Amino acid sequence: IFSATNTTEEDEDCPSLSNAENLQQTQLIQRLTHVCRYDRLERPIEYDPVTAARLPTVVKTRIYVYFLQNLNSDLLQFKMHCLLQLRFQDKRLAYKLIQAQRTDPILGQKHLSERLWLPHIFFANERDSSILGTDEKDVLTSLAPDGTVIISTRMEATLYCWMDFKKFPFDQQFCHTVLESWMYNTSDLVLEWEDPSPISFDPDMRLTEYNMGHYFHNTTVVKADSLNLRHGAFVGNYSSLSFTVNLKREIGFYLLDYYLPSMMIVAISWVSFWLQADASPPRIMLGTSTMLSFITLSSSQSKTLPKVSYIKVSEVWFLGCTFFIFGSLVEFAFVNTIWRRKENIELKKVNSKYIIKSTLTPRPARRQIGGSLSNDSRARSCSSLDNIVSSTESVRNGNGNVNQGFNNYLTVHPNLPIIKTECADTVSICSERTTSNDHIVDMDKDKKDTPPTFTTMTPQEIAMWIDRRSRFLFPAMFLAFNALYWTFVYVL
Secondary structure (H helix, E strand, C coil): CHHHHHHHHHHHHCCCCCCHHHCCHHHHHHHHCCCCCCCCCCCCCCECCCCCCECCEEEEEEEEEEEECCCECCCCEEEEEEEEEEEEECHHHCCCCCCCCCCCCEEECHHHHCCCCCCCEEECCEEEEEECCCCCCCEEEEECCCCEEEEEEEEEEEEECCCCCCCCCCCEEEEEEEEEECCCCCCCEEEEECCCCCEEECCCCCCCCEEEEEEEEEEEEEEECCCCCCCCCCCEEEEEEEEEEEEEECCHHHHHHHHHHHHHHHHHHHHHHHCCCCCHHHHHHHHHHHHHHHHHHHHHHCCCCCCCCCCCHHHHHHHHHHHHHHHHHHHHHHHHHHHCCCCCEEECCCCHHHHHHHHHCCCCCHHHHHHCCCHHHHHHHHHHHHHHHHHHHHHECCCCCECHHHCCCCCCCCCCCEEECECCCCCCECCCCCCCHHHEEECCHHHHHCCCCCEEECHHHHHHHHHHHHHHHHHHHHHHHHHHHHHHHHCC
16 A cells, blocks of 8 residues: 555656657646656756767757848947747657657647747847747747757847948948857857758848848857956857848939939039129129038938048038038139229239239239339439439530549549430430430330230239139039049949
């Protein structure tokens, strides 16, 4: 009686698997996972047949991505909906020997997975993640006769993506998804990608701002120490899986909404070159309105981008277009200043070099040099010459001989020439004596015989000349800037 009682208590504590052929799926799982023969806190046990050392549990991983949201450039993150599938073998759950007639796997939901040991896998670069739907609905557990366990979970994850905006908006980003083991290091658990296609995407998946290029996967080992506490308080080497997606930005939106409008705004600023230089109100209003319109257009494109320290390609375009719009304003201020000048400008030659040089450093006309002198100065100049001539004549006597009274002080050449000059304003002879014509020297004779080599232009003519040159210079410079810019974007 006593032995029969002990057998009954033992059967109640550890259900027997002798009659497993007649058990239902739920009863079979309950007996297989009973605490007397299964510990869900302990990982699957497997030994090396040669060394008898305990082998790490190998977890095969597969990901199917069916939704990928556009990158959030401001927050440096993207959202992904995927099906994460983990496969490993736990020989403690094998039932092919005790229930040979069952060849199909046992399927269950979360209540089945809660009775099993599961590897703790997490997204290393996640901001947040969760299981989609209800817990009972979106976790699928499969148990094969040989003890192979497959856990499939529909997940939503927001992941960080460290982006590089140096070539924005012609950039391409490489966004990573990193899976790592949380509790077990490489001596206990090893993550591997499933063969032959570990990563797959929904063929109907579409992105609006990006075009998905190639993708690749990788298997690495992460070292955790006292400085790198990404695995809690544990140190060691942890298995890691990652896959990277190459996302290329679609530039059609930016070409139509930013680049073409900015080109038109720059071209509109050149209309001021066809307006008269003294038309200040329309030219000022045209220049300022184009500048403000372009700044507003550029600021609307950069609102969604983070504040970075390096220069982006879009900012190079912004600076270039701003330079041309601002240059048209500076050109107007320059020609308007020239237009309001009163004096004409003399040019040695009518070409760009002499016009610009004379405009920047204007010289008064040669005929104005004499006019700039005061009347007293001119009078003093003429009277000084008269005194010299009078002194010369006083030395002579009536017949041309030298007066003897001046021999003690001055010796004068008998044929001393008389200087004949003209005042700058009246062109009258200041001093003319009745001496021999052979001794009169005309200082302006050579100047009268030399033809003039200077050309006079009015300030209005110079202002119009600069405007005409600007009509071709600014578009040519803008075309050269475009050639350099688009060569750098697509070639370099």
